Amino acid sequence: MTIVLRYVDNLGFVKEIFIGVVHVKDTSSLTLKNALKEVLTSNKLSFSQIRGQDYDGASNMREKFNGLKVLILQENDTIFYVHCFAHQLQLVVVAVAKKHDNVSDFFEQISLVVNVVCALCKRKDLLQEQARQRVQKGLCSGELETGRGLNQETTLVRAGDTRWGSHFNTLTSLMKLFADILVVLEFVKVDGGSLANANKR
Template sequence: MVVVLRYVDKRGVFKESLIGVAHVNNTSSATLKDAIVSLLSNNQLSIDQVRCQGYDGASNMRGKFNGLKALILRDNPSAHYIHCFAHQLQLVIVVVAKKHTGVKEFYEFLGMVVNTVGASCKRKDMMLELKKERVENEILRGEIKTGKGLNQEVSLVRARYTRWGSHHRTITSLLKLFPEVIEVLKFIELDGESVQQRSNAKGILSYFMKLEFVLYIHLLEEILGLTNALAKHLQKKSQDLLEAAKLISGIN
């Protein structure tokens, strides 16, 4: 468990410091609390000095009765709990988006693409080799530029419910690898190891032909790109409130 301390120094300057990494045998709230108390004590600090605590939305962290925040509040009522706003933003966007039937179906197919294409090293290698050939041909034709940091190797990213920006990275990785994904799916449709795999590949290819797929992938790439930029900005040590306000205005 990583413990980070935010504080204001004697000159009134806001600072953030890593005070320790604690090995814990389990992730129960009681175990985590004991580890935090121990780390604070080792740094001549006390839980009574804490004025705020912030975690993600896991039940063992923010549980109303037995979560870590509740255990600390019993000892110190002044240790107010604040849910990480950048994390909340990601969860709200994903949850609200998936309440739309079309978007929910889009993400279901997106998950199928990652599972089907990335199910074996053979398919991953096939996709990367096809990508390499395409980049080489485009460079020879002068269609893309070369240089440091350009044309990096890309792989399909699996969307994680509680990972900031993972849904956006899944979409952008699919857009970058779309021609290669199509070729791998066609291969699976014909030579897949099981009937289920061949059926999944056929279904995905059929979905890719629909106009709604084109609409959703570009619409969500734009929306999640904005929210991802805002989430990253909110995690910076030095906050620029005017820049954050502009990003929020862009989302609205």
């Protein structure tokens, strides 16, 4: 769980500070509340000092009876709750994009490619092997540079409906692996053809 505090300093300026990432055993609202309480206590803060809380729209956060929002309101009923605006914006962007036929069709085709390539372990392995060979060849020929953080292994990422950023990650991974994906699709075409012929027999 990532924790960020937003507060007003003595001069009246609004500040935002990243407290840290806390490991939690599960994402139930009670576990999150207890973890949050520990973090506040270790920073000499308490729920009585909180004036607002802000999360995404997941059910464990906003559920009416046992959500994190409600559990914290039981500690201090003056805490104002705000649904994360960044998360709302993500949902709006995805929804608006899907209303545009060309954009919707484009991402449908991308999703189809990802599903076909990632459907079987055999295909994923082929994709990784093709990418490894391409990088190795590029390094040997001098086309690719070596260095820290360069030539990292990339996988084909599926886009999620609630995060527009995941669509960007899908497109980025597709562009990086484009030549390798073509090899896998050719394999699927040939393999599918041989399966069809075998079934005819």
